[in-house]
Amino acid sequence: MQRPLSASPLAILVFVLAACSAPVAPVPQDTGPPTAPTGVTATAGSASTVHVMWNAATDDRAVTGYAVYREGHKVKDLPAATLMTDVTGLAPATRHRFTVRARDAAGKVSPPSATVTATTLPAAAEDRTPPTAPTGLRAAADGSRAATLHWSPAHDDTRVTAYDVYRADVRIHTVPGTATTTRLTGLRPGTAYAFTVRARDAAENSSPDSAPADLTTAPSPGAPPNTAPEDVAVATAPGEITLTWTPPRTGAPVTHHELHLNGRFATTIVWGTDPPTGRASYGFAVQDPPGTRYVVTLRARLPDGTWGDFSAPRTAVVR
Known part of the structure; x- marks a missing residue:
């Protein structure tokens, strides 16, 4: 009887090595740093604080955070989801320069944004009286991802220096005390929102909330209508x-x-x-x-x- 053929140990080893050497898809490389943040603004909120905001940067992989610089020195490190911050502990009646940089997971840092300036307010006598609440807040959806807010001015015993916009009790935007309108971006399609506005004075006293203003952004094409209460x-x-x-x-x-x-x-x-x-x-x-x-x-x-x-x-x- 003829004995069945069997592979030699060497042949088995060659086969295993060949199987293990199958080509592997290359891992995409991080080809460059993020873009510089755009739309940077700086607004003095008091004698010692400035509110800095910016638009999201882009990256070939993902932006993982932002750094805020004052006079070229880093003062804040923030996660990617944060697009605004308060810089505190500043000198009164002083002009400050701010830039923002984005970073990615590979540690690459974007070029600095355009430089913006803000001058902190003069130091004032002790003020413990908050402004009145803004009135007449109205909100209108601007397509599926933006909204415009309008309100009537608040009043203060000194002056209103800023208005803060809140969504779900979280501040999302700040404008100077001379403004009574603003545009919000980055909203989700087909979503119900409620916004309130608070006034703030130079001593950082905040008013009560305005009455809320609701809106629902337009749905994405082909999406079902909103079903919210x-x-x-x-x-x-x-x-x-x-x-x-x-x-x-x-x-x-x-x-x-x-x-x-x-x-x-x-x-x-x-x-x-x-x-x-x-x-x-x-x-x-x-x-x-x-x-x-x-x-x-x-x-x-x-x-x-x-x-x-x-x-x-x-x-x-x-x-």
Whole structure:
């Protein structure tokens, strides 16, 4: 009987080495530094602070952070998602020069941005009186990724030096105290937003929030319409927060809503077989100390069982 042929150890080794030497796709190289940030602005907010903002830089891989420089010396390192900062501890009535650089994961640094200047305000006598809240805030969507805000001026016993724009209780933009309008960019298509504005004086006293202004950006082409609850209102009493809103129009009764506090799921609101046909209302107890702030959002369960879009956020302050 003829014995079956078997491969020699050397042949097996050659085969294994050949298999291991199969070509591997090259890893893309980082070919250059990020672009220099554009649209840099600097606004004096007080006798010792300047607010610096800029537009996002680009990179062939990804921008991982930004550095802010004053008079050529680095004063801030910031993550890629941050496009503004306050530079503090400055001398009063002094002109300062600022630039911004982007960096990528390979450690490459962009050229400096254009230089912008701001002069801090003169030192003033002690001022503990905040400005009044801005009034008449209006918000209009500008396509799917931008919005324009308008408001009426606030008043102060000295003068208003800046207006701060807030979204979900987080400051996202600052303009000089002479401005009563601004344009916001970088928004998401088909999303409900709520904005408020606070006035600030040279002593860094901030006004109460303006009344919120809501808007929904235009959806992306072919995207379904927004399904967020509308006209959300917040009322507070000692130890209690009450919400009212208009459920979305889904073609069927909306029996479930999700309540989120500070971006986290809190509870599901269920009405069973007899949900409200108009305005809905829900109250809940809170045990946090007075002054605690909550950002409140809602979303509805749609007829197909999925959850719809989040409402524009509202801020509730515990009493």
